[in-house]
Amino acid sequence: MRGVPRARWMAGAAVLALSLAACGGGGGGGESSGKTGGTFRLGIVEPTAIDPYNAQESEGILVAHQLFTGLVDVKADGTIVPKLAEQRSPNDNCTEWTFKIKQGTKFTNGEPVDAEAFIRGWTRAAKKSAASDVAYHLAGIQGFDQLQAGTTQTFAGLSAPDPYTLKVKLSQPDCEFDLKTYHTVFSPVPKVAGEANNKQYNDQPIGNGPFKMEGPWQHNTKITLVRNDDYGFEKAKLDRVEISILNPQNADQLEYQGFESGKFDWARMPTPQLPAAKAKYEPQGQWIGQDTNGMNYLLPITDNGPMKTKEARLAVSYAIDRQTITQGVFKGMQTPSTTIVPPAFKDFYQQGLCQSCQKQDPAKAKEYAQKANLPPGSAVTLAFNTGGGHDEWVQAVAQQLRDVLGWKVEIKPMPFKELLEAEQQPGATGLFRFAWGADYPTPDNYLFPLLHTKSINKDASGKVTGDNRSRWSNPQFDQLVDKARATKDPNERKKLYQQAEKIAIEEMALIPLWNRTQYRLANTKKFTNLELDFNENPTLAQVALK
Amino acid sequence: MGRYIVRRLGQMVLVVLGATMILFVCLFVLPGDPVGSLGGDKARDPAVVQELRQRYGLDKPLAVQYFNYVKRLATGDLGEDYTQRRPVNEILAPKVKNTAKLAIAAILIDIVLGLFAGIIAALFRYSFWDVLVTLLTTIAIGFPTFVIGLLLQNVFALQLGLFPLFGTEGFSSLVLPAVTLAIIDAALVARLMRGTMLEVLRADYVKTAIAKGVPRRAVLLKHVLRNSVIPVVTYLGISFGTLLGGALITEAIFNWDGIGLALVTAIQQQNNPIVIAVVTYGVAVFVVLNLIVDVLYAVLDPRIRLA
Numbered sequence: 001m002r003g004v005p006r007a008r009w010m011a012g013a014a015v016l017a018l019s020l021a022a023c024g025g026g027g028g029g030g031e032s033s034g035k036t037g038g039t040f041r042l043g044i045v046e047p048t049a050i051d052p053y054n055a056q057e058s059e060g061i062l063v064a065h066q067l068f069t070g071l072v073d074v075k076a077d078g079t080i081v082p083k084l085a086e087q088r089s090p091n092d093n094c095t096e097w098t099f100k101i102k103q104g105t106k107f108t109n110g111e112p113v114d115a116e117a118f119i120r121g122w123t124r125a126a127k128k129s130a131a132s133d134v135a136y137h138l139a140g141i142q143g144f145d146q147l148q149a150g151t152t153q154t155f156a157g158l159s160a161p162d163p164y165t166l167k168v169k170l171s172q173p174d175c176e177f178d179l180k181t182y183h184t185v186f187s188p189v190p191k192v193a194g195e196a197n198n199k200q201y202n203d204q205p206i207g208n209g210p211f212k213m214e215g216p217w218q219h220n221t222k223i224t225l226v227r228n229d230d231y232g233f234e235k236a237k238l239d240r241v242e243i244s245i246l247n248p249q250n251a252d253q254l255e256y257q258g259f260e261s262g263k264f265d266w267a268r269m270p271t272p273q274l275p276a277a278k279a280k281y282e283p284q285g286q287w288i289g290q291d292t293n294g295m296n297y298l299l300p301i302t303d304n305g306p307m308k309t310k311e312a313r314l315a316v317s318y319a320i321d322r323q324t325i326t327q328g329v330f331k332g333m334q335t336p337s338t339t340i341v342p343p344a345f346k347d348f349y350q351q352g353l354c355q356s357c358q359k360q361d362p363a364k365a366k367e368y369a370q371k372a373n374l375p376p377g378s379a380v381t382l383a384f385n386t387g388g389g390h391d392e393w394v395q396a397v398a399q400q401l402r403d404v405l406g407w408k409v410e411i412k413p414m415p416f417k418e419l420l421e422a423e424q425q426p427g428a429t430g431l432f433r434f435a436w437g438a439d440y441p442t443p444d445n446y447l448f449p450l451l452h453t454k455s456i457n458k459d460a461s462g463k464v465t466g467d468n469r470s471r472w473s474n475p476q477f478d479q480l481v482d483k484a485r486a487t488k489d490p491n492e493r494k495k496l497y498q499q500a501e502k503i504a505i506e507e508m509a510l511i512p513l514w515n516r517t518q519y520r521l522a523n524t525k526k527f528t529n530l531e532l533d534f535n536e537n538p539t540l541a542q543v544a545l546k
Numbered sequence: 547m548g549r550y551i552v553r554r555l556g557q558m559v560l561v562v563l564g565a566t567m568i569l570f571v572c573l574f575v576l577p578g579d580p581v582g583s584l585g586g587d588k589a590r591d592p593a594v595v596q597e598l599r600q601r602y603g604l605d606k607p608l609a610v611q612y613f614n615y616v617k618r619l620a621t622g623d624l625g626e627d628y629t630q631r632r633p634v635n636e637i638l639a640p641k642v643k644n645t646a647k648l649a650i651a652a653i654l655i656d657i658v659l660g661l662f663a664g665i666i667a668a669l670f671r672y673s674f675w676d677v678l679v680t681l682l683t684t685i686a687i688g689f690p691t692f693v694i695g696l697l698l699q700n701v702f703a704l705q706l707g708l709f710p711l712f713g714t715e716g717f718s719s720l721v722l723p724a725v726t727l728a729i730i731d732a733a734l735v736a737r738l739m740r741g742t743m744l745e746v747l748r749a750d751y752v753k754t755a756i757a758k759g760v761p762r763r764a765v766l767l768k769h770v771l772r773n774s775v776i777p778v779v780t781y782l783g784i785s786f787g788t789l790l791g792g793a794l795i796t797e798a799i800f801n802w803d804g805i806g807l808a809l810v811t812a813i814q815q816q817n818n819p820i821v822i823a824v825v826t827y828g829v830a831v832f833v834v835l836n837l838i839v840d841v842l843y844a845v846l847d848p849r850i851r852l853a
Contacts, residue, residue: 048629131597133590148593199632219630219637220803221714244713247807248814249798254712261704261711387814417578417816420589449588457592465592 034528034544039240042266042538043255045248046220051202052187053125054132061184062537066225066241067207068187069233071099071118072178074534076290078345078441080179083233084113084188094175094486099166105232107190108212113232115160117188123147123155125185130196134185137439140177142169173486175493179440182534210236210541220245225540237544256521265523266530266538271389274333274519285524290532293344294437294516295337295446298382298397302509303471305429306380312372313508316431317356318365319404320397326514329393333519337512340450340501341443344515348443350498354505357512362404369405376406381430383412385419390433397513423469426462434469434510441534443497444485451504453478472509547844551837558833563616565829566822570612573818580604580816581628602628602819615822624823629815634823638808642827644714645797645804648727649789651720653782655728656735661778663732664739665771671744679740683733695726695799712801723800727793731785738781743774776846783839790835791828 047060055064071085082088087100105113122141125132128150138144143156157169170177180186188208193201204216210233211225225241244264246254252268256277259267269277281287298316300307307313322336337343338354352358369375380401384394391413398409414422423432438445449455449467456473457466464471477500484496504510522530522538529542573580581598582590599605602625603614618625624634667679686694702722703711710719746752747770755765792806805824812820843850 128593128597131594131601133594135594136591197631219632220640246712246801247798247803248811249794249807254801257699257704257711261707263711415578415814415816417580417582420582421578424589459592465589467589469589 034237034546036237036544037239038237038527038545039242040238040266040527040538040540040543041242041244041264043244043246043251043258043264045251046245048133049202050217050223051193051196051205052121052184052189052207053130053196054134055184056133058535058537061535063223063225063243064184064187064205065209065535065537066211066540067205067209067213068184068189069207069209069231070184070186070188071101071181074179074182074441076531076533076539078293078347078534080182080441085178085181088178090175090177090488092488094173094177094488095170097168097170097177099168099178101164101166102232103164105208106230107188107206107208108228108230109190109192109206111190111192113188113208114163115166116163117190118166118186119155119158119160120191120193121187121189122158122185123153124189124193124196126155127153127196132185132196134183137180137183137185140170140172140174140180142171144171175485175488176440176442176444179442182440208232211238211241214240218245220247236541238540241540259521259523265527267521269519269521271330271333275331277521278519281521286521288520288522288530288532290518291335291342291344292437292516292518292532292536293342293441293534294435294536295340295342296334296513296516297340297434297436298511298513299423299432299434299470300508300511301423301428301430301432301470303473304427306372306374306378307430309372310507311368312374313511314356315365315368315372315374315405316401317354317508317511318361318368319401320511320513321360321400322357322513323359325393325396329396330514334514334517337515339512340504340510341446341497342438342515345438345441345443348494348497350501353502354512356508360400360404365404369407374405374407377408378405379408379410381410381412382432383414383419383422383430384433385416386413388416394433424464426458431511432469435516437516443494443501444481447481447497447500447504448485451477451500451509452481470509472504472507474503474507474509477503547841551841554833554837554840558830558837561833562826562829566615566619566826567612569822569825570608570615573816573821574608576816578816580818582816598628602626619826625819627812627819628817634819637820638805638823638827641803641805641808644802645790645792645806647720648723648793648797648802648804649786651724652727652731652789653786655724656731656782656785659728660732660735661739661775663736664778665743667736667740668743668747668774676740679736683736686729686733687737689730691726691730691793692795692799694729695723695796698722698726699799712799714801714803719800723796723802726796726799727789734785735778735781738778739774742777743770746770746774749773772846776843779842779846780839783835783842787832787835790831792824 044059044062047057047063049055049060050063052064052068055061069083071083073081073083075081084102085099086102088097090097101115107113122138124130126135126138126144126147128148141157146152147155159167161167190206192206204213210228210231212228214224214226217223222245223243227236227239229235252270255264255267256269256273258264278287300313302308326332326334326336336357338352338357339350341348343349382394382398384390394411398411401407401409422428436446436450451468451472453473455466455468456464456471459465480496480500484493487493487496518532518536520532524530526546527543528546529539529544531539533539581595581604603611626632627634627637663679667676670676699711699722702708709722713719752765752769755769792804792809794806794810797804797807808820809824
């Protein structure tokens with residue numbers, strides 16, 4: 001038995017960053033400079049799935065997005081690029097959408113990509129037997145619940161009046177439904193895909209994207225993609241993409257070393273090595289830094305315990321010195337945040353929205369703590385997940401709360417699954433570490449799941465099963481979001497969402513900490529058009545040899 | 547001896563059953579839902595959680611779950627994992643192979659290097675070679691594995707480019723991780739060999755043999771080596787078992803897709819079918835190796851009887 005306890009002990013002792021899974025999709029637009037050819041090499045960690053029915057973390061989405069092209073694509077800055085949808089139009093109250101699909105494109109096995117291919121793909125993912133983690137993106141379509149319950153095998157809300165017209169009936173108004181189809185779960189699939197548990201297809205999906213698989217997924221070893229020369233849009237320039245699969249324990253270290261030794265053309269780096277890497281690679285133009293669609297928060301439990309009042313949450317926000325932590329712990333590689341929706345959503349972003357986030361203000365913090373009836377000595381817990389590289393900043397935040405407010409802050413480190421479970425428990429109280437990334441370029445993807453009353457979704461035992469873990473509920477906010485969802489005019493809609501965000505910030509429904517900024521090394525000596533896409537992956541479909 | 551082996555194999559079944567049962571209970575006690583969220587902060591859809599609980603029988607009482615597990619185990623089926631939903635056998639087979647490759651390479655280096663250095667040091671006690679062996683082994687033992695691994699990787703892969711930086715492909719990728727794993731053990735083997743050999747060299751039967759005029763070579767081979775090697779075999783047996791259980795740090799440094807990494811990742815994801823499978827495998831390996839070591843004793847020293 002010796003080897004086993006030793007390995008288990010190491011598991012506990014090793015502080016290793018699990019790559020945090022961001023959900024969403026990727027994609028770039030179509031500049032067309034550069035030469036055709038070349039092999040682009042990079043490392044990822046083993047995805048859960050590359051088949052669009054269940055592709056979920058950025059790694060799985062990275063692959064699925066190269067293999068499949070859906071109705072629309074999104075640029076890194078959130079601009080929509082129409083792909084297979086030549087026309088996308090809602091009815092007046094946005095409960096029914098009609099997509100006109102580009103004719104004459106094919107899957108790599110020759111099958112046509114038509115409306116039926118979309119219906120096939122969406123139905124396949126939504127069925128009960130698929131038990132897909134991303135199927136909930138389809139939940140707004142009529143008939144989803146019946147499919148999930150297993151009482152039917154067809155998607156009631158989907159129809160094809162003619163081979164290249166897709167009609168989608170929604171159960172609630174949603175004027176941004178077309179943006180959601182950017183997620184890879186909305187991919188069309190060919191007939192050979194079969195059911196979701198088709199192991200052969202799961203490992204070697206046949207799609208209609210800019211690349212296709214060269215042989216099946218070699219689990220934990222590599223995935224190789226080659227250009228799809230029959231692609232229905234502007235063809236990719238790269239001949240091949242070689243994706244090495246690295247272990248999650250030290251993947252960023254391996255990527256960094258791989259880049260330094262010329263094994264990779266793209267790499268993440270371990271946080272402590274960011275300043276050194278920047279100093280070395282920025283002058284060579286091989287350094288990419290970009291605000292992405294992710295945010296970090298403290299999650300206050302608002303229905304119970306010390307964080308129940310708005311004043312208590314404001315006290316916390318005023319007590320935190322975001323500047324010092326981003327400069328100290330993050331070496332200036334993250335920026336303090338003042339909003340719930342990230343600055344990556346340029347058109348929407350309301351800079352400086354959160355007053356209490358601007359700078360640390362001990363006097364105001366104490367004042368609010370008093371109003372909240374939380375004098376020095378009050379007990380507050382701060383829970384976070386270990387192994388994600390959070391230890392240092394959590395310690396710093398806790399110390400600031402102790403110093404400024406005199407609270408007894410108890411830090412509770414725990415494994416990730418335990419943390420999620422703790423957040424959901426009926427009796428949860430205090431503060432939790434929290435982060436969120438968007439799946440599609442719309443503020444709704446923050447405001448609805450995180451803060452709408454419908455997203456609390458308590459089960460019979462009082463456990464929160466939705467993503468609104470703070471349990472914050474505000475009828476005025478709900479009303480604004482609902483109204484925004486049913487508003488066709490983009491400008492009007494934006495204003496409504498902005499008003500909603502303002503209410504949430506005033507009430508400190510979530511306590512903003514820092515924006516998610518991502519850094520990558522990129523081999524710009526050999527390749528051009530390299531960018532981070534909406535999902536923090538390289539824009540492979542537009543990369544070309546210099 | 548045949549009966550002895552059969553009895554030991556019978557015991558092995560009991561040990562494996564006991565270990566899996568303890569593990570089942572431990573995993574059951576752990577907080578967190580094994581089919582709860584996979585990663586990221588997004589909640590898993592309750593409908594999906596329910597479907598998976600049903601599919602994997604997690605809605606049944608622990609005793610029933612365990613019984614079903616043992617029933618499947620008897621047919622060699624380890625079930626399906628909870629994340630990728632692939633058969634555990636299919637997931638673990640290449641990892642066991644990789645770890646075995648690494649372990650065999652490392653143990654061979656241990657035997658060759660360790661025994662050789664130990665014998666030289668003992669035979670030429672207090673000579674330059676003895677001092678050199680003592681010095682080198684002290685340094686080797688003092689270094690943690692991860693320092694050795696990173697050092698070797700930096701010098702031989704990054705700077706000199708002689709070996710691949712990491713990966714599991716080809717013989718050349720095996721060299722650095724195997725050496726990393728072997729260095730400390732080889733040093734310990736050398737120390738052990740030197741010590742026991744010096745002791746045996748002083749033993750009466752060796753003196754008698756020499757006094758009787760048996761040639762030095764014959765004395766060394768027949769008496770000294772054979773008797774000195776017994777404690778070393780025990781050590782190598784345990785060490786090989788540990789190596790076969792997977793070497794997390796070395797595997798991580800060289801991205802070696804082995805059983806150690808699989809276990810850590812599975813523990814973090816609470817992917818219980820993988821955790822149980824790896825631990826069961828680890829227990830089986832140790833029981834078998836212990837048996838082999840015991841049998842080797844009897845071969846090396848006929849006074850030791852197996853009963």
